[in-house]
Amino acid sequence: MSLRVRLLLLTAALLLAGLGLTGTVLSDRLEHYQLDRLDTQLRALTGLISQAPGRGPAGAGARADLLDPALDLIGAPYLVYLDADGAVADGVLSSRLSRASLPPSSALRSTPADGSAVFLPAGDDSGRWRAVARPTRGWDGTVIAAAPMAAADATVAQLRTTSLISGAALLAVLTAVGWFALGRGLRPLRRIDRTAAAIAAGDLSERVPALAPPNTEIGHLTVSLNTMLGQLERAFAERAAAQDRMRRFVSDVSHELRTPLFVIKGSADLHRMGALAAPADLDDAMRRIDREATRLTALTEDLLLLASLDDAPEGQLDRAPMDLRTLATDARHDLHALDPARPVDLTGPEGTGPPGPAPVNADEARLRQVVTNLIGNAAAHTPPGTPVRIGVGTLDGRAILEIADQGPGMTAAQATHVFDRFYRTDRSRTRSPGTNAGLGLAIARSLAGAHGGDVELRTSPGAGARFRLTLPLLDAP
Known part of the structure; x- marks a missing residue:
């Protein structure tokens, strides 16, 4: 995959993780907030009713028409009394609820009477209830206040659904924006790639244009690349010049060596063929040989000195x-x-x-x-x-x-x-x-x-x- 695709996938993955984590935390905090509020209401109601003197369930049942609006108002639409044996003695239910959805008696009897809030299943499996139980003071029994969790669960579910839909839409929009933004951000790298291709094709004078301010990463990269390209161009130019100097050097050395060697060889050939019979001719040939040998010796010493100075001058x-x-x-x-x-x-x-x-x-x-x-x-x-x-x-x-x-x-x-x-x-x-x-x-x-x-x-x-x-x-x- 290209760098653009990899960066986009990495960004999208991080964004998805962030949105998922944010939605999870928000829904969890909302659920805890609703439970704390409901538990506080249920504990307050059971604490009040359990301390009130009276005849117990008989009085509560006689005044059900008066308690129904109050139950809706305080957020505990179901109030039930259990006798000493755990049987349901009486109860008050808000008119907006169906009796089929009430928690079963076995679940009510399992509710701890220490004021701690617990979840109870609905009788028709339509949801769950939150219940708090306390022992009564005026008679031997237990009062339980319960409220269905349907509204709270629906609110949390709605929040999760909204978070999922909005997160998906936001992820799609930001991914599209990121695609174009990354394309624009990586445009300088494509320019650098084209410049490198031109240099690889042999144009050593090509340079990366100023694509960004020098204090940015692209700016630093541009300066470094241009510096390196300048050094490469100079190195290639110096190598070409050195090769040219070497060719001229070999040609000049060959030229300088050819003349004295021809003189020496010609004089030797003349002597071998007997053309130097006279002593004067022989002396003249020897002088020429000595002169050219001296030139060869001086040239050799100069070349050795230059080579030594190039290698280790000090x-x-x-x-x-x-x-x-x-x-x-x-x-x-x-x-x-x-x-x-x-x-x-x-x-x-x-x-x-x-x-x-x-x-x-x-x-x-x-x-x-x-x-x-x-x-x-x-x-x-x-x-x-x-x-x-x-x-x-x-x-x-x-x-x-x-x-x-x-x-x-x-x-x-x-x-x-x-x-x-x-x-x-x-x-x-x-x-x-x-x-x-x-x-x-x-x-x-x-x-x-x-x-x-x-x-x-x-x-x-x-x-x-x-x-x-x-x-x-x-x-x-």
Whole structure:
């Protein structure tokens, strides 16, 4: 069964139980109320008559015409006297009752004379009577006051019938109203179901609309589902991007490995075929093999380093207190060695003031690798003699080392991918021996991330490029 049907059946069952319990309690209380009222009247009458002096039944029978209206008035239409042997000596009966319906003598004699009320059967099985008996004072006998229960039982039966009919009508009306109310209340769930079906069909951009205020259950469910759907969409997008990166990575690795392997294999084939008979040709082939083997070794080491940083970055570091000014000074010397005509300034961050202290807790060898990659990038992608500025110090609670050049810069699209593995801004250029395969900046950012920092780039076409290494200060938590 659907949730709507189950909720409706549960509600109807609870309503039916409530109506049944209410009707039972009401009829029971009404019956007890009528019995208590009748018992009080009967006890009062028998108590009064039993204490009155007189000749007993003879006097009562002589004045029956006077007692008949009084009996109807006080609610005890049958008054009977029993002698000492339990036989009926006299009685007074209301004219509205039939003598055939009177309780039999055997039932009257069984009535206790202590004033307690009991039920007696009618003589014609038409119903039941309520009777109270007390011993008389003026003569040796018993007086019994009795009243039929037909009216009281009819009232209780009428109440039960009315409760049953009205309860059934109310149950039918409320069930119909509940059917439509539940349908309207469950409408948001159907909207959510349609949204889930659309997502299952592949539309990950689908979202559950705002179906209810956020402080309601449906509102909470909507917010939670939309949050989960956003995470799923991002996860699928990241997986697709990762698969795309992996395909490009495999393609780039294959491309980088193909050239040196072809050179090595070609040189070996030439030697095997005897084409390198002259010592000079053999030496030249060996130099080519050594150069390409060096490229393969460097590429392999870079790939292993990146894999290690991806798997356990902290495990690749041997931290110790140090100052980035040392690396900045060494970087300046390295640039002078590569291009003596290149102006290199050593300043503070943003090019303002002198170099400042930048204490960090880091692996100096790994940071030297980062700085070497940044210096090599500046030297390789700017014309000879292009000025370079090296800034070092602290800024906004972080240790800073930046390398800024005045070269051609990069476009926004190039800057977006410059830290990707195997990415090169100019794939068609001829690389000199020893040039990396587009892994230098990727390694630099990974090493900075392992230290809890980052490498940031600010560039634009014609305005040069500034690479900034940021690291936590030594006294920072």
